[in-house]
Amino acid sequence: MTRLFAALALLVAVSPHAAELSAVQLDKSSIAFVSRQMNVPVEGVFKKFSAQISIDPAKPEAGRARIEIDLNNIDAGSTEANDELKSKNWFNTREFPRASFVSSAVKALGGGRFEAFGKTTLKGKTLESRAPFTLKQEKGVLILDGTFPLKRLAYGIGSGAWSDTSVVADEVLVKFHFVLK
Amino acid sequence: MTASARYTETAISLHWLVAFLIFAAFPLGLIMSGLALSPLKLELVSYHKWLGVTVFLVAVARLAWRATHTPPPLPTAMPAWERTAAHGLHHLLYVLLFAIPLSGWLMSSAKGFQTVYFGVLPLPDLIGKDKALGDVLREVHRLLNDGMLGLVVAHVGAALKHHFIDRDDILARMLPFPSRSSRM
Numbered sequence: 099m100t101r102l103f104a105a106l107a108l109l110v111a112v113s114p115h116a117a118e119l120s121a122v123q124l125d126k127s128s129i130a131f132v133s134r135q136m137n138v139p140v141e142g143v144f145k146k147f148s149a150q151i152s153i154d155p156a157k158p159e160a161g162r163a164r165i166e167i168d169l170n171n172i173d174a175g176s177t178e179a180n181d182e183l184k185s186k187n188w189f190n191t192r193e194f195p196r197a198s199f200v201s202s203a204v205k206a207l208g209g210g211r212f213e214a215f216g217k218t219t220l221k222g223k224t225l226e227s228r229a230p231f232t233l234k235q236e237k238g239v240l241i242l243d244g245t246f247p248l249k250r251l252a253y254g255i256g257s258g259a260w261s262d263t264s265v266v267a268d269e270v271l272v273k274f275h276f277v278l279k
Numbered sequence: 280m281t282a283s284a285r286y287t288e289t290a291i292s293l294h295w296l297v298a299f300l301i302f303a304a305f306p307l308g309l310i311m312s313g314l315a316l317s318p319l320k321l322e323l324v325s326y327h328k329w330l331g332v333t334v335f336l337v338a339v340a341r342l343a344w345r346a347t348h349t350p351p352p353l354p355t356a357m358p359a360w361e362r363t364a365a366h367g368l369h370h371l372l373y374v375l376l377f378a379i380p381l382s383g384w385l386m387s388s389a390k391g392f393q394t395v396y397f398g399v400l401p402l403p404d405l406i407g408k409d410k411a412l413g414d415v416l417r418e419v420h421r422l423l424n425d426g427m428l429g430l431v432v433a434h435v436g437a438a439l440k441h442h443f444i445d446r447d448d449i450l451a452r453m454l455p456f457p458s459r460s461s462r463m
């Protein structure tokens with residue numbers, strides 16, 4: 099541990115960006131979502147995504163992130179639900195196979211809490227969004243955890259009969275967990 | 280036959296309330312299972328669960344009644360095998376009134392779709408999300424329902440046989456109005 103600190107200290111001394119962590123450990127990271135169906139919270143996961151994140155715990159404001167989700171690998175609990183989500187009414191993955199979140203601004207909210215500002219692109223539509231998150235340093239890794247609400251109808255997700263928000267709520271919670279080394 | 284040979288009003292109300300709820304929950308279960316995923320299906324599945332949980336609650340009340348009351352004795356003329364069959368059938372029906380909602384509740388948890396009674400009261404998930412287990416419980420729920428369908432057909436058949444062939448009081452004493460007793 100002391101050796102690691104010594105090495106880190108040396109790196110910091112050498113370069114201003116040295117403490118910046120950017121290797122996302124995909125196998126330890128996850129992006130999940132919780133929708134409300136008939137007021138029942140139902141969780142699903144995005145099984146495949148890529149993430150480029152660089153953040154310096156000493157200077158989080160300079161953090162940047164680019165997350166891309168492969169929507170064809172969505173898991174909402176059943177084959178039937180997964181097929182439905184890939185269809186035209188929902189993500190329309192044939193035309194829009196990916197969703198992305200790109201952020202180049204982070205604001206410190208105090209108490210170890212931050213907020214990333216960026217643009218979310220879903221189903222061909224790009225909207226401004228903010229994702230609050232916490233940062234935790236642990237055994238040589240940095241853990242980013244956050245949850246933010248996303249209004250599905252703003253992106254035309256779940257159109258037609260599915261736009262009835264008394265059955266499936268407009269707000270979907272997106273939960274992310276990234277481990278950086 | 281005297282009035283004391285009838286089921287109590289409480290027993291009669293609970294019996295018909297359960298029968299009514301099941302006659303709603305059962306076809307609803309069949310209909311919704313046949314639907315493709317749609318908002319309607321999600322709605323119907325929720326209504327089905329609420330009905331099913333209500334069956335469970337009323338069944339608890341029925342069991343409490345049964346634990347504190349002895350049902351009116353069966354007519355002395357009734358053959359022993361018929362008494363045994365009636366008791367056995369009633370016991371099985373009581374078991375199913377608990378087992379079917381329980382299997383439905385566990386299935387919902389295993390499928391990752393919690394039961395939220397009337398959309399406000401979340402029932403705890405006794406088991407975690409487990410797809411394979413969910414599929415097994417779904418089969419269990421179906422088999423129990425098939426079993427109950429057979430038993431209820433036998434039950435109703437027996438009640439009608441008593442009423443129209445044996446011409447005894449068995450059906451009348453479970454009806455809200457004692458038709459045959461008052462005629463006799």
Ligand code: HEM
Binds near residue numbers: 327334383
């Ligand atoms: C006594 C009460 C109940 C009755 C009579 C009943 C009856 C049924 C029937 C007939 C089906 C259709 C099975 C098939 O596809 O052949 C069904 C399906 C189902 N029931 Fe029930 N049920 C009861 C209680 C419950 C409860 C309490 C729950 C959950 C809390 C529940 C959850 C379900 C679910 C989720 C399905 C759909 C299974 C699927 O197609 O994936 N049921 N039920």
Ligand code: HEM
Binds near residue numbers: 299365434
């Ligand atoms: C899903 C529907 C039903 C269920 C689960 C059910 C269940 C039961 C149970 C558990 C008992 C025994 C009560 C006790 O002694 O503690 C009972 C009694 C009785 N049920 Fe049903 N029942 C249903 C529908 C019906 C229907 C439709 C009829 C009429 C056609 C009927 C007629 C009777 C009668 C006449 C008795 C009294 C039997 C006796 O005197 O020993 N039931 N029922």
